[in-house]
Amino acid sequence: MSTIRERAPLAGHLDSARLFLLAALVPLGLFFTLLWFGPVVYTVVVSFFANPLGEAQFVAVGNYVGILLSETFWLFLQNSVVFAVSTTLLSLVVGLGFALVVDERVAGRDTLRTLMIFPYLLPTVVVVYLWTLLLDQNLGLVNRILAETGLITDPIAFFATVELAMPSIVVASVWKWGSFAFFILLANLQAIPDAYYERAKVHGASPYQQFRDVTFPHLRGAILLILLVRGIWMFNKFDIIWLTTRGGPVNVTTTLPIDIYDRTIRAGAFGEGAALATIMFLLLAVVGVVYFLVLTPEAEVTD
């Protein structure tokens, strides 16, 4: 009997009701206007000027041309992609492996699950302190183990070595953010009905076949979500890279967010920085379109 009213909530109510609800949307509008649309539009406008905070000079697309023609932009874009892809794939592997373990009825699975929350909740600065000490050239545990097992003779300065700086940041990042993949995959694993596995066993399926034909198809959506969303977030990371290497040695860990910070806050070139921010924004918009088309996340609130 109340189905009609539920389908069209408040449609026929008094004007005061609609006003009340409209008022509830005012803070949302203010929030996005002041802290999102305003800054984004402002960035785009500023990106067409040189020295926008002083005697601004209109340079049209000059800032963009300068950035796109520079060799560093393409190097930093490549670094960003390498960092995003390697951390995301490694997180996926570690998260999937561990989610499969915790999904089994192994002893202490609740403890293992709680364990995975800690790295995720620790502030990035703490993660950086821990890994700086672990990988320290003189006192670090990793160097000690490598030396004692005879794998190296001279201790390694991980964050200051050209070949190892990026892999070191990747490992520390997987340590902190790997739990994201773990928790999403675990939730999806636990949603697979036991009956599916039992039927597979009746049909004589081996563990490998059960994984291939039952488990994996149910995880496909979650894996896609992790690749897209975690990938974007890693592409955006500033703090963990800045705190460990400042983008060095010789730019091997400089990603686009680091470059934006360097150009603006450090060097004061706000026009160029704004142009770079706009480019990054457009890159994200492309991935965002893919995300909306493939996964239609907004269906969760609009359907």
Next chain:
Amino acid sequence: MFEGRLGGPGGLVSHRRQQQIRTVSLYLTAFLVSVFVLTPLYMMVVVSFQSPETLFSGGTLTLVPSALSLSNFQTLLAETDTVQYFLNSVLITAGVVVLSTTLSVVSGYGLTRFDFGGKRLVARVVLFSYMVSPIVLAVPLYIIFFNFGLLNSYVAAVLSITAIAAPFSIWLMWQYFQNVPIAYEESAWASGASRWRTVRDVVLPLARPGYISVAIFSFAVAWNDYTMVKVVLSDQSMYPITLGSSLFLDRLFVGWGEQMAVSVLISGPPFLIALFLQNYLLQGFNLGHE
């Protein structure tokens, strides 16, 4: 459906063998991941609770201590601004939690109860804002705060962190309110309750688990934040502990013991949340928190 080259009768690897491999790899994975996750945490605690003398007694870091000490924590309190940084963290985090939670509860309620076209667009804007890099937002906010004379203030810190914390909070509350049936509100109106009283006495109690989750996630974002405050704050007396403690790395009298001790202090509040409120957290993870 289940035929394949690897298993099954006559396959390359027999079922029993696969079963054994499976059991071994399960325990091996559990072991390796546990070591990977636990080693840094163990090292943090063990280093922080040793005096410099015992810590370096063997010529290298002592990881199985013979004596524990609070000397690192005493050094932090006596010789650094740790207490001030901590108070700043608490102040900024409280501001973000209150602002972000209030905004998301009000918006979530409005978005689910008010009928209008374009909800799909709003949902996409909320989700997209959640994918934009904080640094991309920090730069224009820096310029805007600079123009309004707000740069280097607690207000700037709270607003800029709320900008990155609120999109997920709004998203979570929006989903949450969808599962709070409107029938309860309607029966309250029918018995003559005012709109505001209905919200206070009916809606808010029903939404409590939702806004506790939102508050926890806003807390995590604010307590974690380094990027936003790094850009908008330059006065060290306003630094939160994340930014303040990063200055220690350059100071001679702060060694690894003190650095791990401050790490333990910063980790305290998140640790308590993980221990006591993990169900709220897990719920948020499944809705896609960063």
